[in-house]
Amino acid sequence: MNTAIKRLKLTGAVALSSLLAGVAAMPAANATEELNALVWCDHTDPALIEPFEKKFDVKVNLKEYEGTGSALAIVEQSQPGDWDVFVIDGVDVPRAIDADLLAPLPADELPLDDIFPELRLESSLMRDGKLYAVSEKFGYNTVSFNKTKVDAADMKDMTVLWSDAYKGRIAVYDYYLPVIGMVAVGLGKKTSELTADDLPEIKETLFKIKDNAKLVGEVVSSQTAIATGEVDILVGGGEWVTAGLSADKPELDWILPDQGGVRWSQSIGVFKDSKRKELATEFVKYIVSPEGQARLATSSCYWAMPANAKAGAELTDQQKAALRWDDQEAYLKNAQMYPAPDAELDAAMQDLWTEFLQH
Secondary structure (H helix, E strand, C coil): HHHHHHHCCCCHHHHHHHHHHHHHHHCCCCCCEEEEEECHHHHHHHHHHHHHHHHHHHHEEEECCCHHHHHHHHHHHHCCCCCCCCEEHHHHHHHHHCCCCCCCCCHHEEEEEEECCCHHHHHHEECEEEEEEEEEEEEEEEEEEEECCCCHHHHHHHHHCCCCCCCEEEECCCHHHHHHHHHHHHHHCCHCCHHHHHHHHHHHHHHHHHHHHEEEECCHHHHHHHHHHHHEEEEEECCCHHHHHHCCCEEEEEEEECCEEEEEEEEEECCCCCCCCCCCCHHHHHHHHHHHHHHHCCCCCCEECEHHHHHHCCHHHHHHHHHCCCHHHHHHHCCCCCCCCCCHHHHHHHHHHHHHHHC
């Protein structure tokens, strides 16, 4: 996603988000000002954007991108000041700071105390005492399942995935970092401390999962498989797979096993060269407000957890249940960040994943 955006697009939502992006990009006849934002697809939902536009008499022009590298290429090809707001994977914020792309945010004007402590990420989002981005949304790569066909108690133990209890009923999300991270957590390892010495045991376990799997697929095919009943379990799934489908498919659920899972997060900041920094900062403030957070969490492109703990007051009971709102305190304590390997270890992990796919 950037690994995240690739991870999060849902079945049918790809086409829908493109449509919504087109709608969101239509010029507003009466807007007195414009704001340009590089975003992920969840920010293109008119239900999220229109309240801000109306309040500030502004047209928000949204450009959806996939991958931090793609965003940086867009910025490089643009003129200074072309972009105002930047939505970016939390782990990539230091990269944007190093590139001198982001302006400091007024920390005293943001609800930082309301952000879940685990999402404040000072080491990534701050530099020399200045705040350059704020977490806005997060979620997990863990286990999604059909609770009418699978014993939910079984899903609390990740080792079930590499037993033969559900052989032939499993799909695996085809992205190496979260799934390798999941397996590492299931084996009692810390994702932040993985080395090449851990890979043989991870490989052995991955191959056991592959032996049990009916398919390995990218976002759309893996979500389609569990939504249509082709499989009953999705390894690497999470709220991003099932929460947005909960109204139509209440049998689909997700859980963090007792061993834990891996957590992703996305952040929002203001471009240093923006000519509309004050308005861009107001947009950031809106997105991380409880109202903005609830709309972002349940965006038509994909659902995930709001970073602001007070957003729960703006969510319905059905939305909170689908997001497992009441489990978040425990989940956050029991989830680890994505593995962040150096170039050598990353290459070894990708080689391992290629072997897994070919197994």
